[in-house]
Amino acid sequence: xxxxRPTLLVTTQPGFEGYLKEELKTxxxxxxxxxxxxxxxxKVLSESPYETIEIIKKEKDKFKFLMRAIPLEVECPSxxxxxxxxxISLLKTKSID
Numbered sequence: 001x002x003x004x005r006p007t008l009l010v011t012t013q014p015g016f017e018g019y020l021k022e023e024l025k026t027x028x029x030x031x032x033x034x035x036x037x038x039x040x041x042x043k044v045l046s047e048s049p050y051e052t053i054e055i056i057k058k059e060k061d062k063f064k065f066l067m068r069a070i071p072l073e074v075e076c077p078s079x080x081x082x083x084x085x086x087x088i089s090l091l092k093t094k095s096i097d
Contacts, residue, residue: 004032006075007049011067014039020065029055040067049073 012020017035020042024033029052032045046052049071056069076086 003047004030004045005047006043006072007046007052008044008072009036009070010042010044011070012040012042012065013067016040016065017042020063023063023065026062027052027055027059 076082
């Protein structure tokens, strides 16, 4: 079973979300594209943020409406305690030299 998790936030001009969603559907990976409550912002769920970014880079000529793609390591509630816990957890899993 493939675990789909939030991997990217992608931006476009407000009002062009539908066009961007159609462009993202053409990516050659398994993904789910969701609207957010913010205009100009979509969330992409897939297996790996970095794999998704690499594929976008390779297929960049397909994207007319994509402004930015921001990889997500962790998604958490926006309260300070959750952010702190997730930051500590992320630091423990990543090797920092």
